[in-house]
Each structure stands twice: as C-alpha cells, then as structure tokens.
Amino acid sequence: MRKFGYARVSTSQQSLEVQKKALLKEGVRSSRIFSDVGSRANLDREGLNLLRIKVEEGDLVLVTRLDRLGSDTSEMIKLIKEFSELGVYIRFIKEGLSTEGTMGKMVVTILSAVADAERERILERTNEGRIDAKSKGIKFGRKRSIDREKVIHLDVQKVGATEIAKQLGIGRSTVYAILKEEAQKE
The missing domain is CATH 3.40.50.1390 (Resolvase, N-terminal catalytic domain)
Structure with missing residues (x-):
C-alpha cells in the first residue's frame, strides 16, 4: 500500500x-x-x-x-x-x-x-450579528478615503467629471457615483 x-x-x-x-x-x-x-x-x-x-x-x-x-x-x-x-x-x-x-x-x-x-449555523449566526449591528448603525467596509465635499464643491463650480477625477486622483466612475448619491439625498 x-x-x-x-x-x-x-x-x-x-x-x-x-x-x-x-x-x-x-x-x-x-x-x-x-x-x-x-x-x-x-x-x-x-x-x-x-x-x-x-x-x-x-x-x-x-x-x-x-x-x-x-x-x-x-x-x-x-x-x-x-x-x-x-x-x-x-x-x-x-x-x-x-x-x-x-x-x-x-x-x-x-x-x-x-x-x-x-x-450553516455559523453562517446564520454571522448574518444575525451583522443584521443586528446594522440596525444599531454600525457600518461595514473600509472607511471612505475620498474627500466627498471637494467632489461636490468642484461640481458646483462647474468643473467636469474628468477634471475632478484628475485633480483628486480618483476614477470618473467614482465621481459620478458620489454625485448620484448626493442627488438622491436631495
């Protein structure tokens, strides 16, 4: 053998x-x-x-x-x-x-x-804990590192998304996502 x-x-x-x-x-x-x-x-x-x-x-x-x-x-x-x-x-x-x-x-x-x-039980307990934490206002994921206020300020100044992305060193899609979130808040 x-x-x-x-x-x-x-x-x-x-x-x-x-x-x-x-x-x-x-x-x-x-x-x-x-x-x-x-x-x-x-x-x-x-x-x-x-x-x-x-x-x-x-x-x-x-x-x-x-x-x-x-x-x-x-x-x-x-x-x-x-x-x-x-x-x-x-x-x-x-x-x-x-x-x-x-x-x-x-x-x-x-x-x-x-x-x-x-x-399966571990997954259930983890999900229950996550739901409970979210209900208490705990946020998951990494902290935002982009200065959202600068994006909004530049947009108000009529700076285009490509230029905002270039100035802040972020992607254009990120600029659009931030602006969309802000528009939904209004």
Whole structure:
C-alpha cells in the first residue's frame, strides 16, 4: 500500500506547511503530497486532480482533517465514493477516521454532515450579528478615503467629471457615483 497526502488551504494568506509536516510525520513521501490553495467548494482543483491520476487500487490517501478534502456532505460523499470505486482508502488524521470498511465510510459521511450543519449555523449566526449591528448603525467596509465635499464643491463650480477625477486622483466612475448619491439625498 502506497501512502499519498492531500493538503488544502482556502486562501493564499494561509500556509500549507503545518498540514504537509503532519503528512510527512505519517510516513507520506514529500513527492506524494498534493496540495491546493483555494475555495474548498471547487472539486476541480489542480492538486486533487493530480492525486486522482496518481492513485491506484490499494493506495491510502491521508488528509489532516475532514474539511480539508471537501466543503459539504455531498462533495465529501462524491469524493469518498470516487476513491472507493478506485479501491483507494482515505484516512483523516485528526479525526482518526478511515474509509476502510463499511463502518468507516458511514462514520465519515455522518461527520461530514455534522460539519456541514455547523458551517450553516455559523453562517446564520454571522448574518444575525451583522443584521443586528446594522440596525444599531454600525457600518461595514473600509472607511471612505475620498474627500466627498471637494467632489461636490468642484461640481458646483462647474468643473467636469474628468477634471475632478484628475485633480483628486480618483476614477470618473467614482465621481459620478458620489454625485448620484448626493442627488438622491436631495
């Protein structure tokens, strides 16, 4: 049985190193570790696709955690089934789970569903908090860095949008957006 590893992070600001070290510690050769940086909701990932090509019947794929392989229950089931049909097993290090055997597949599917439900609850709580904060007048996003008063003053002085944009170092579309917002206030 050959061991392969799969590691994934969601953004380029995160590091794959911790996952790779854990896979090496489990006996996976560095040349057999495949990785991706990007959204877990996309099954068409370069590293995952290469892994799919390299594995053969009887191989074992190690992944540090359940959520590193797939993003939701249906995706996890699809990947587990795909690897299972190839005769390839998946072992999740942190959870201590493996798809080897019927019980292993069942437990992984159930935990995947639980993880999916937890993500949904987190989204709901986040949205509820955001709605509550907005109702209290809290504004989101970065603070405006454009002197809106200068845009309005120059417009009143009959300076054209192109010249306003040039003077203030902003885009013409920004000038138009500010003027439109001001017109709607009136």
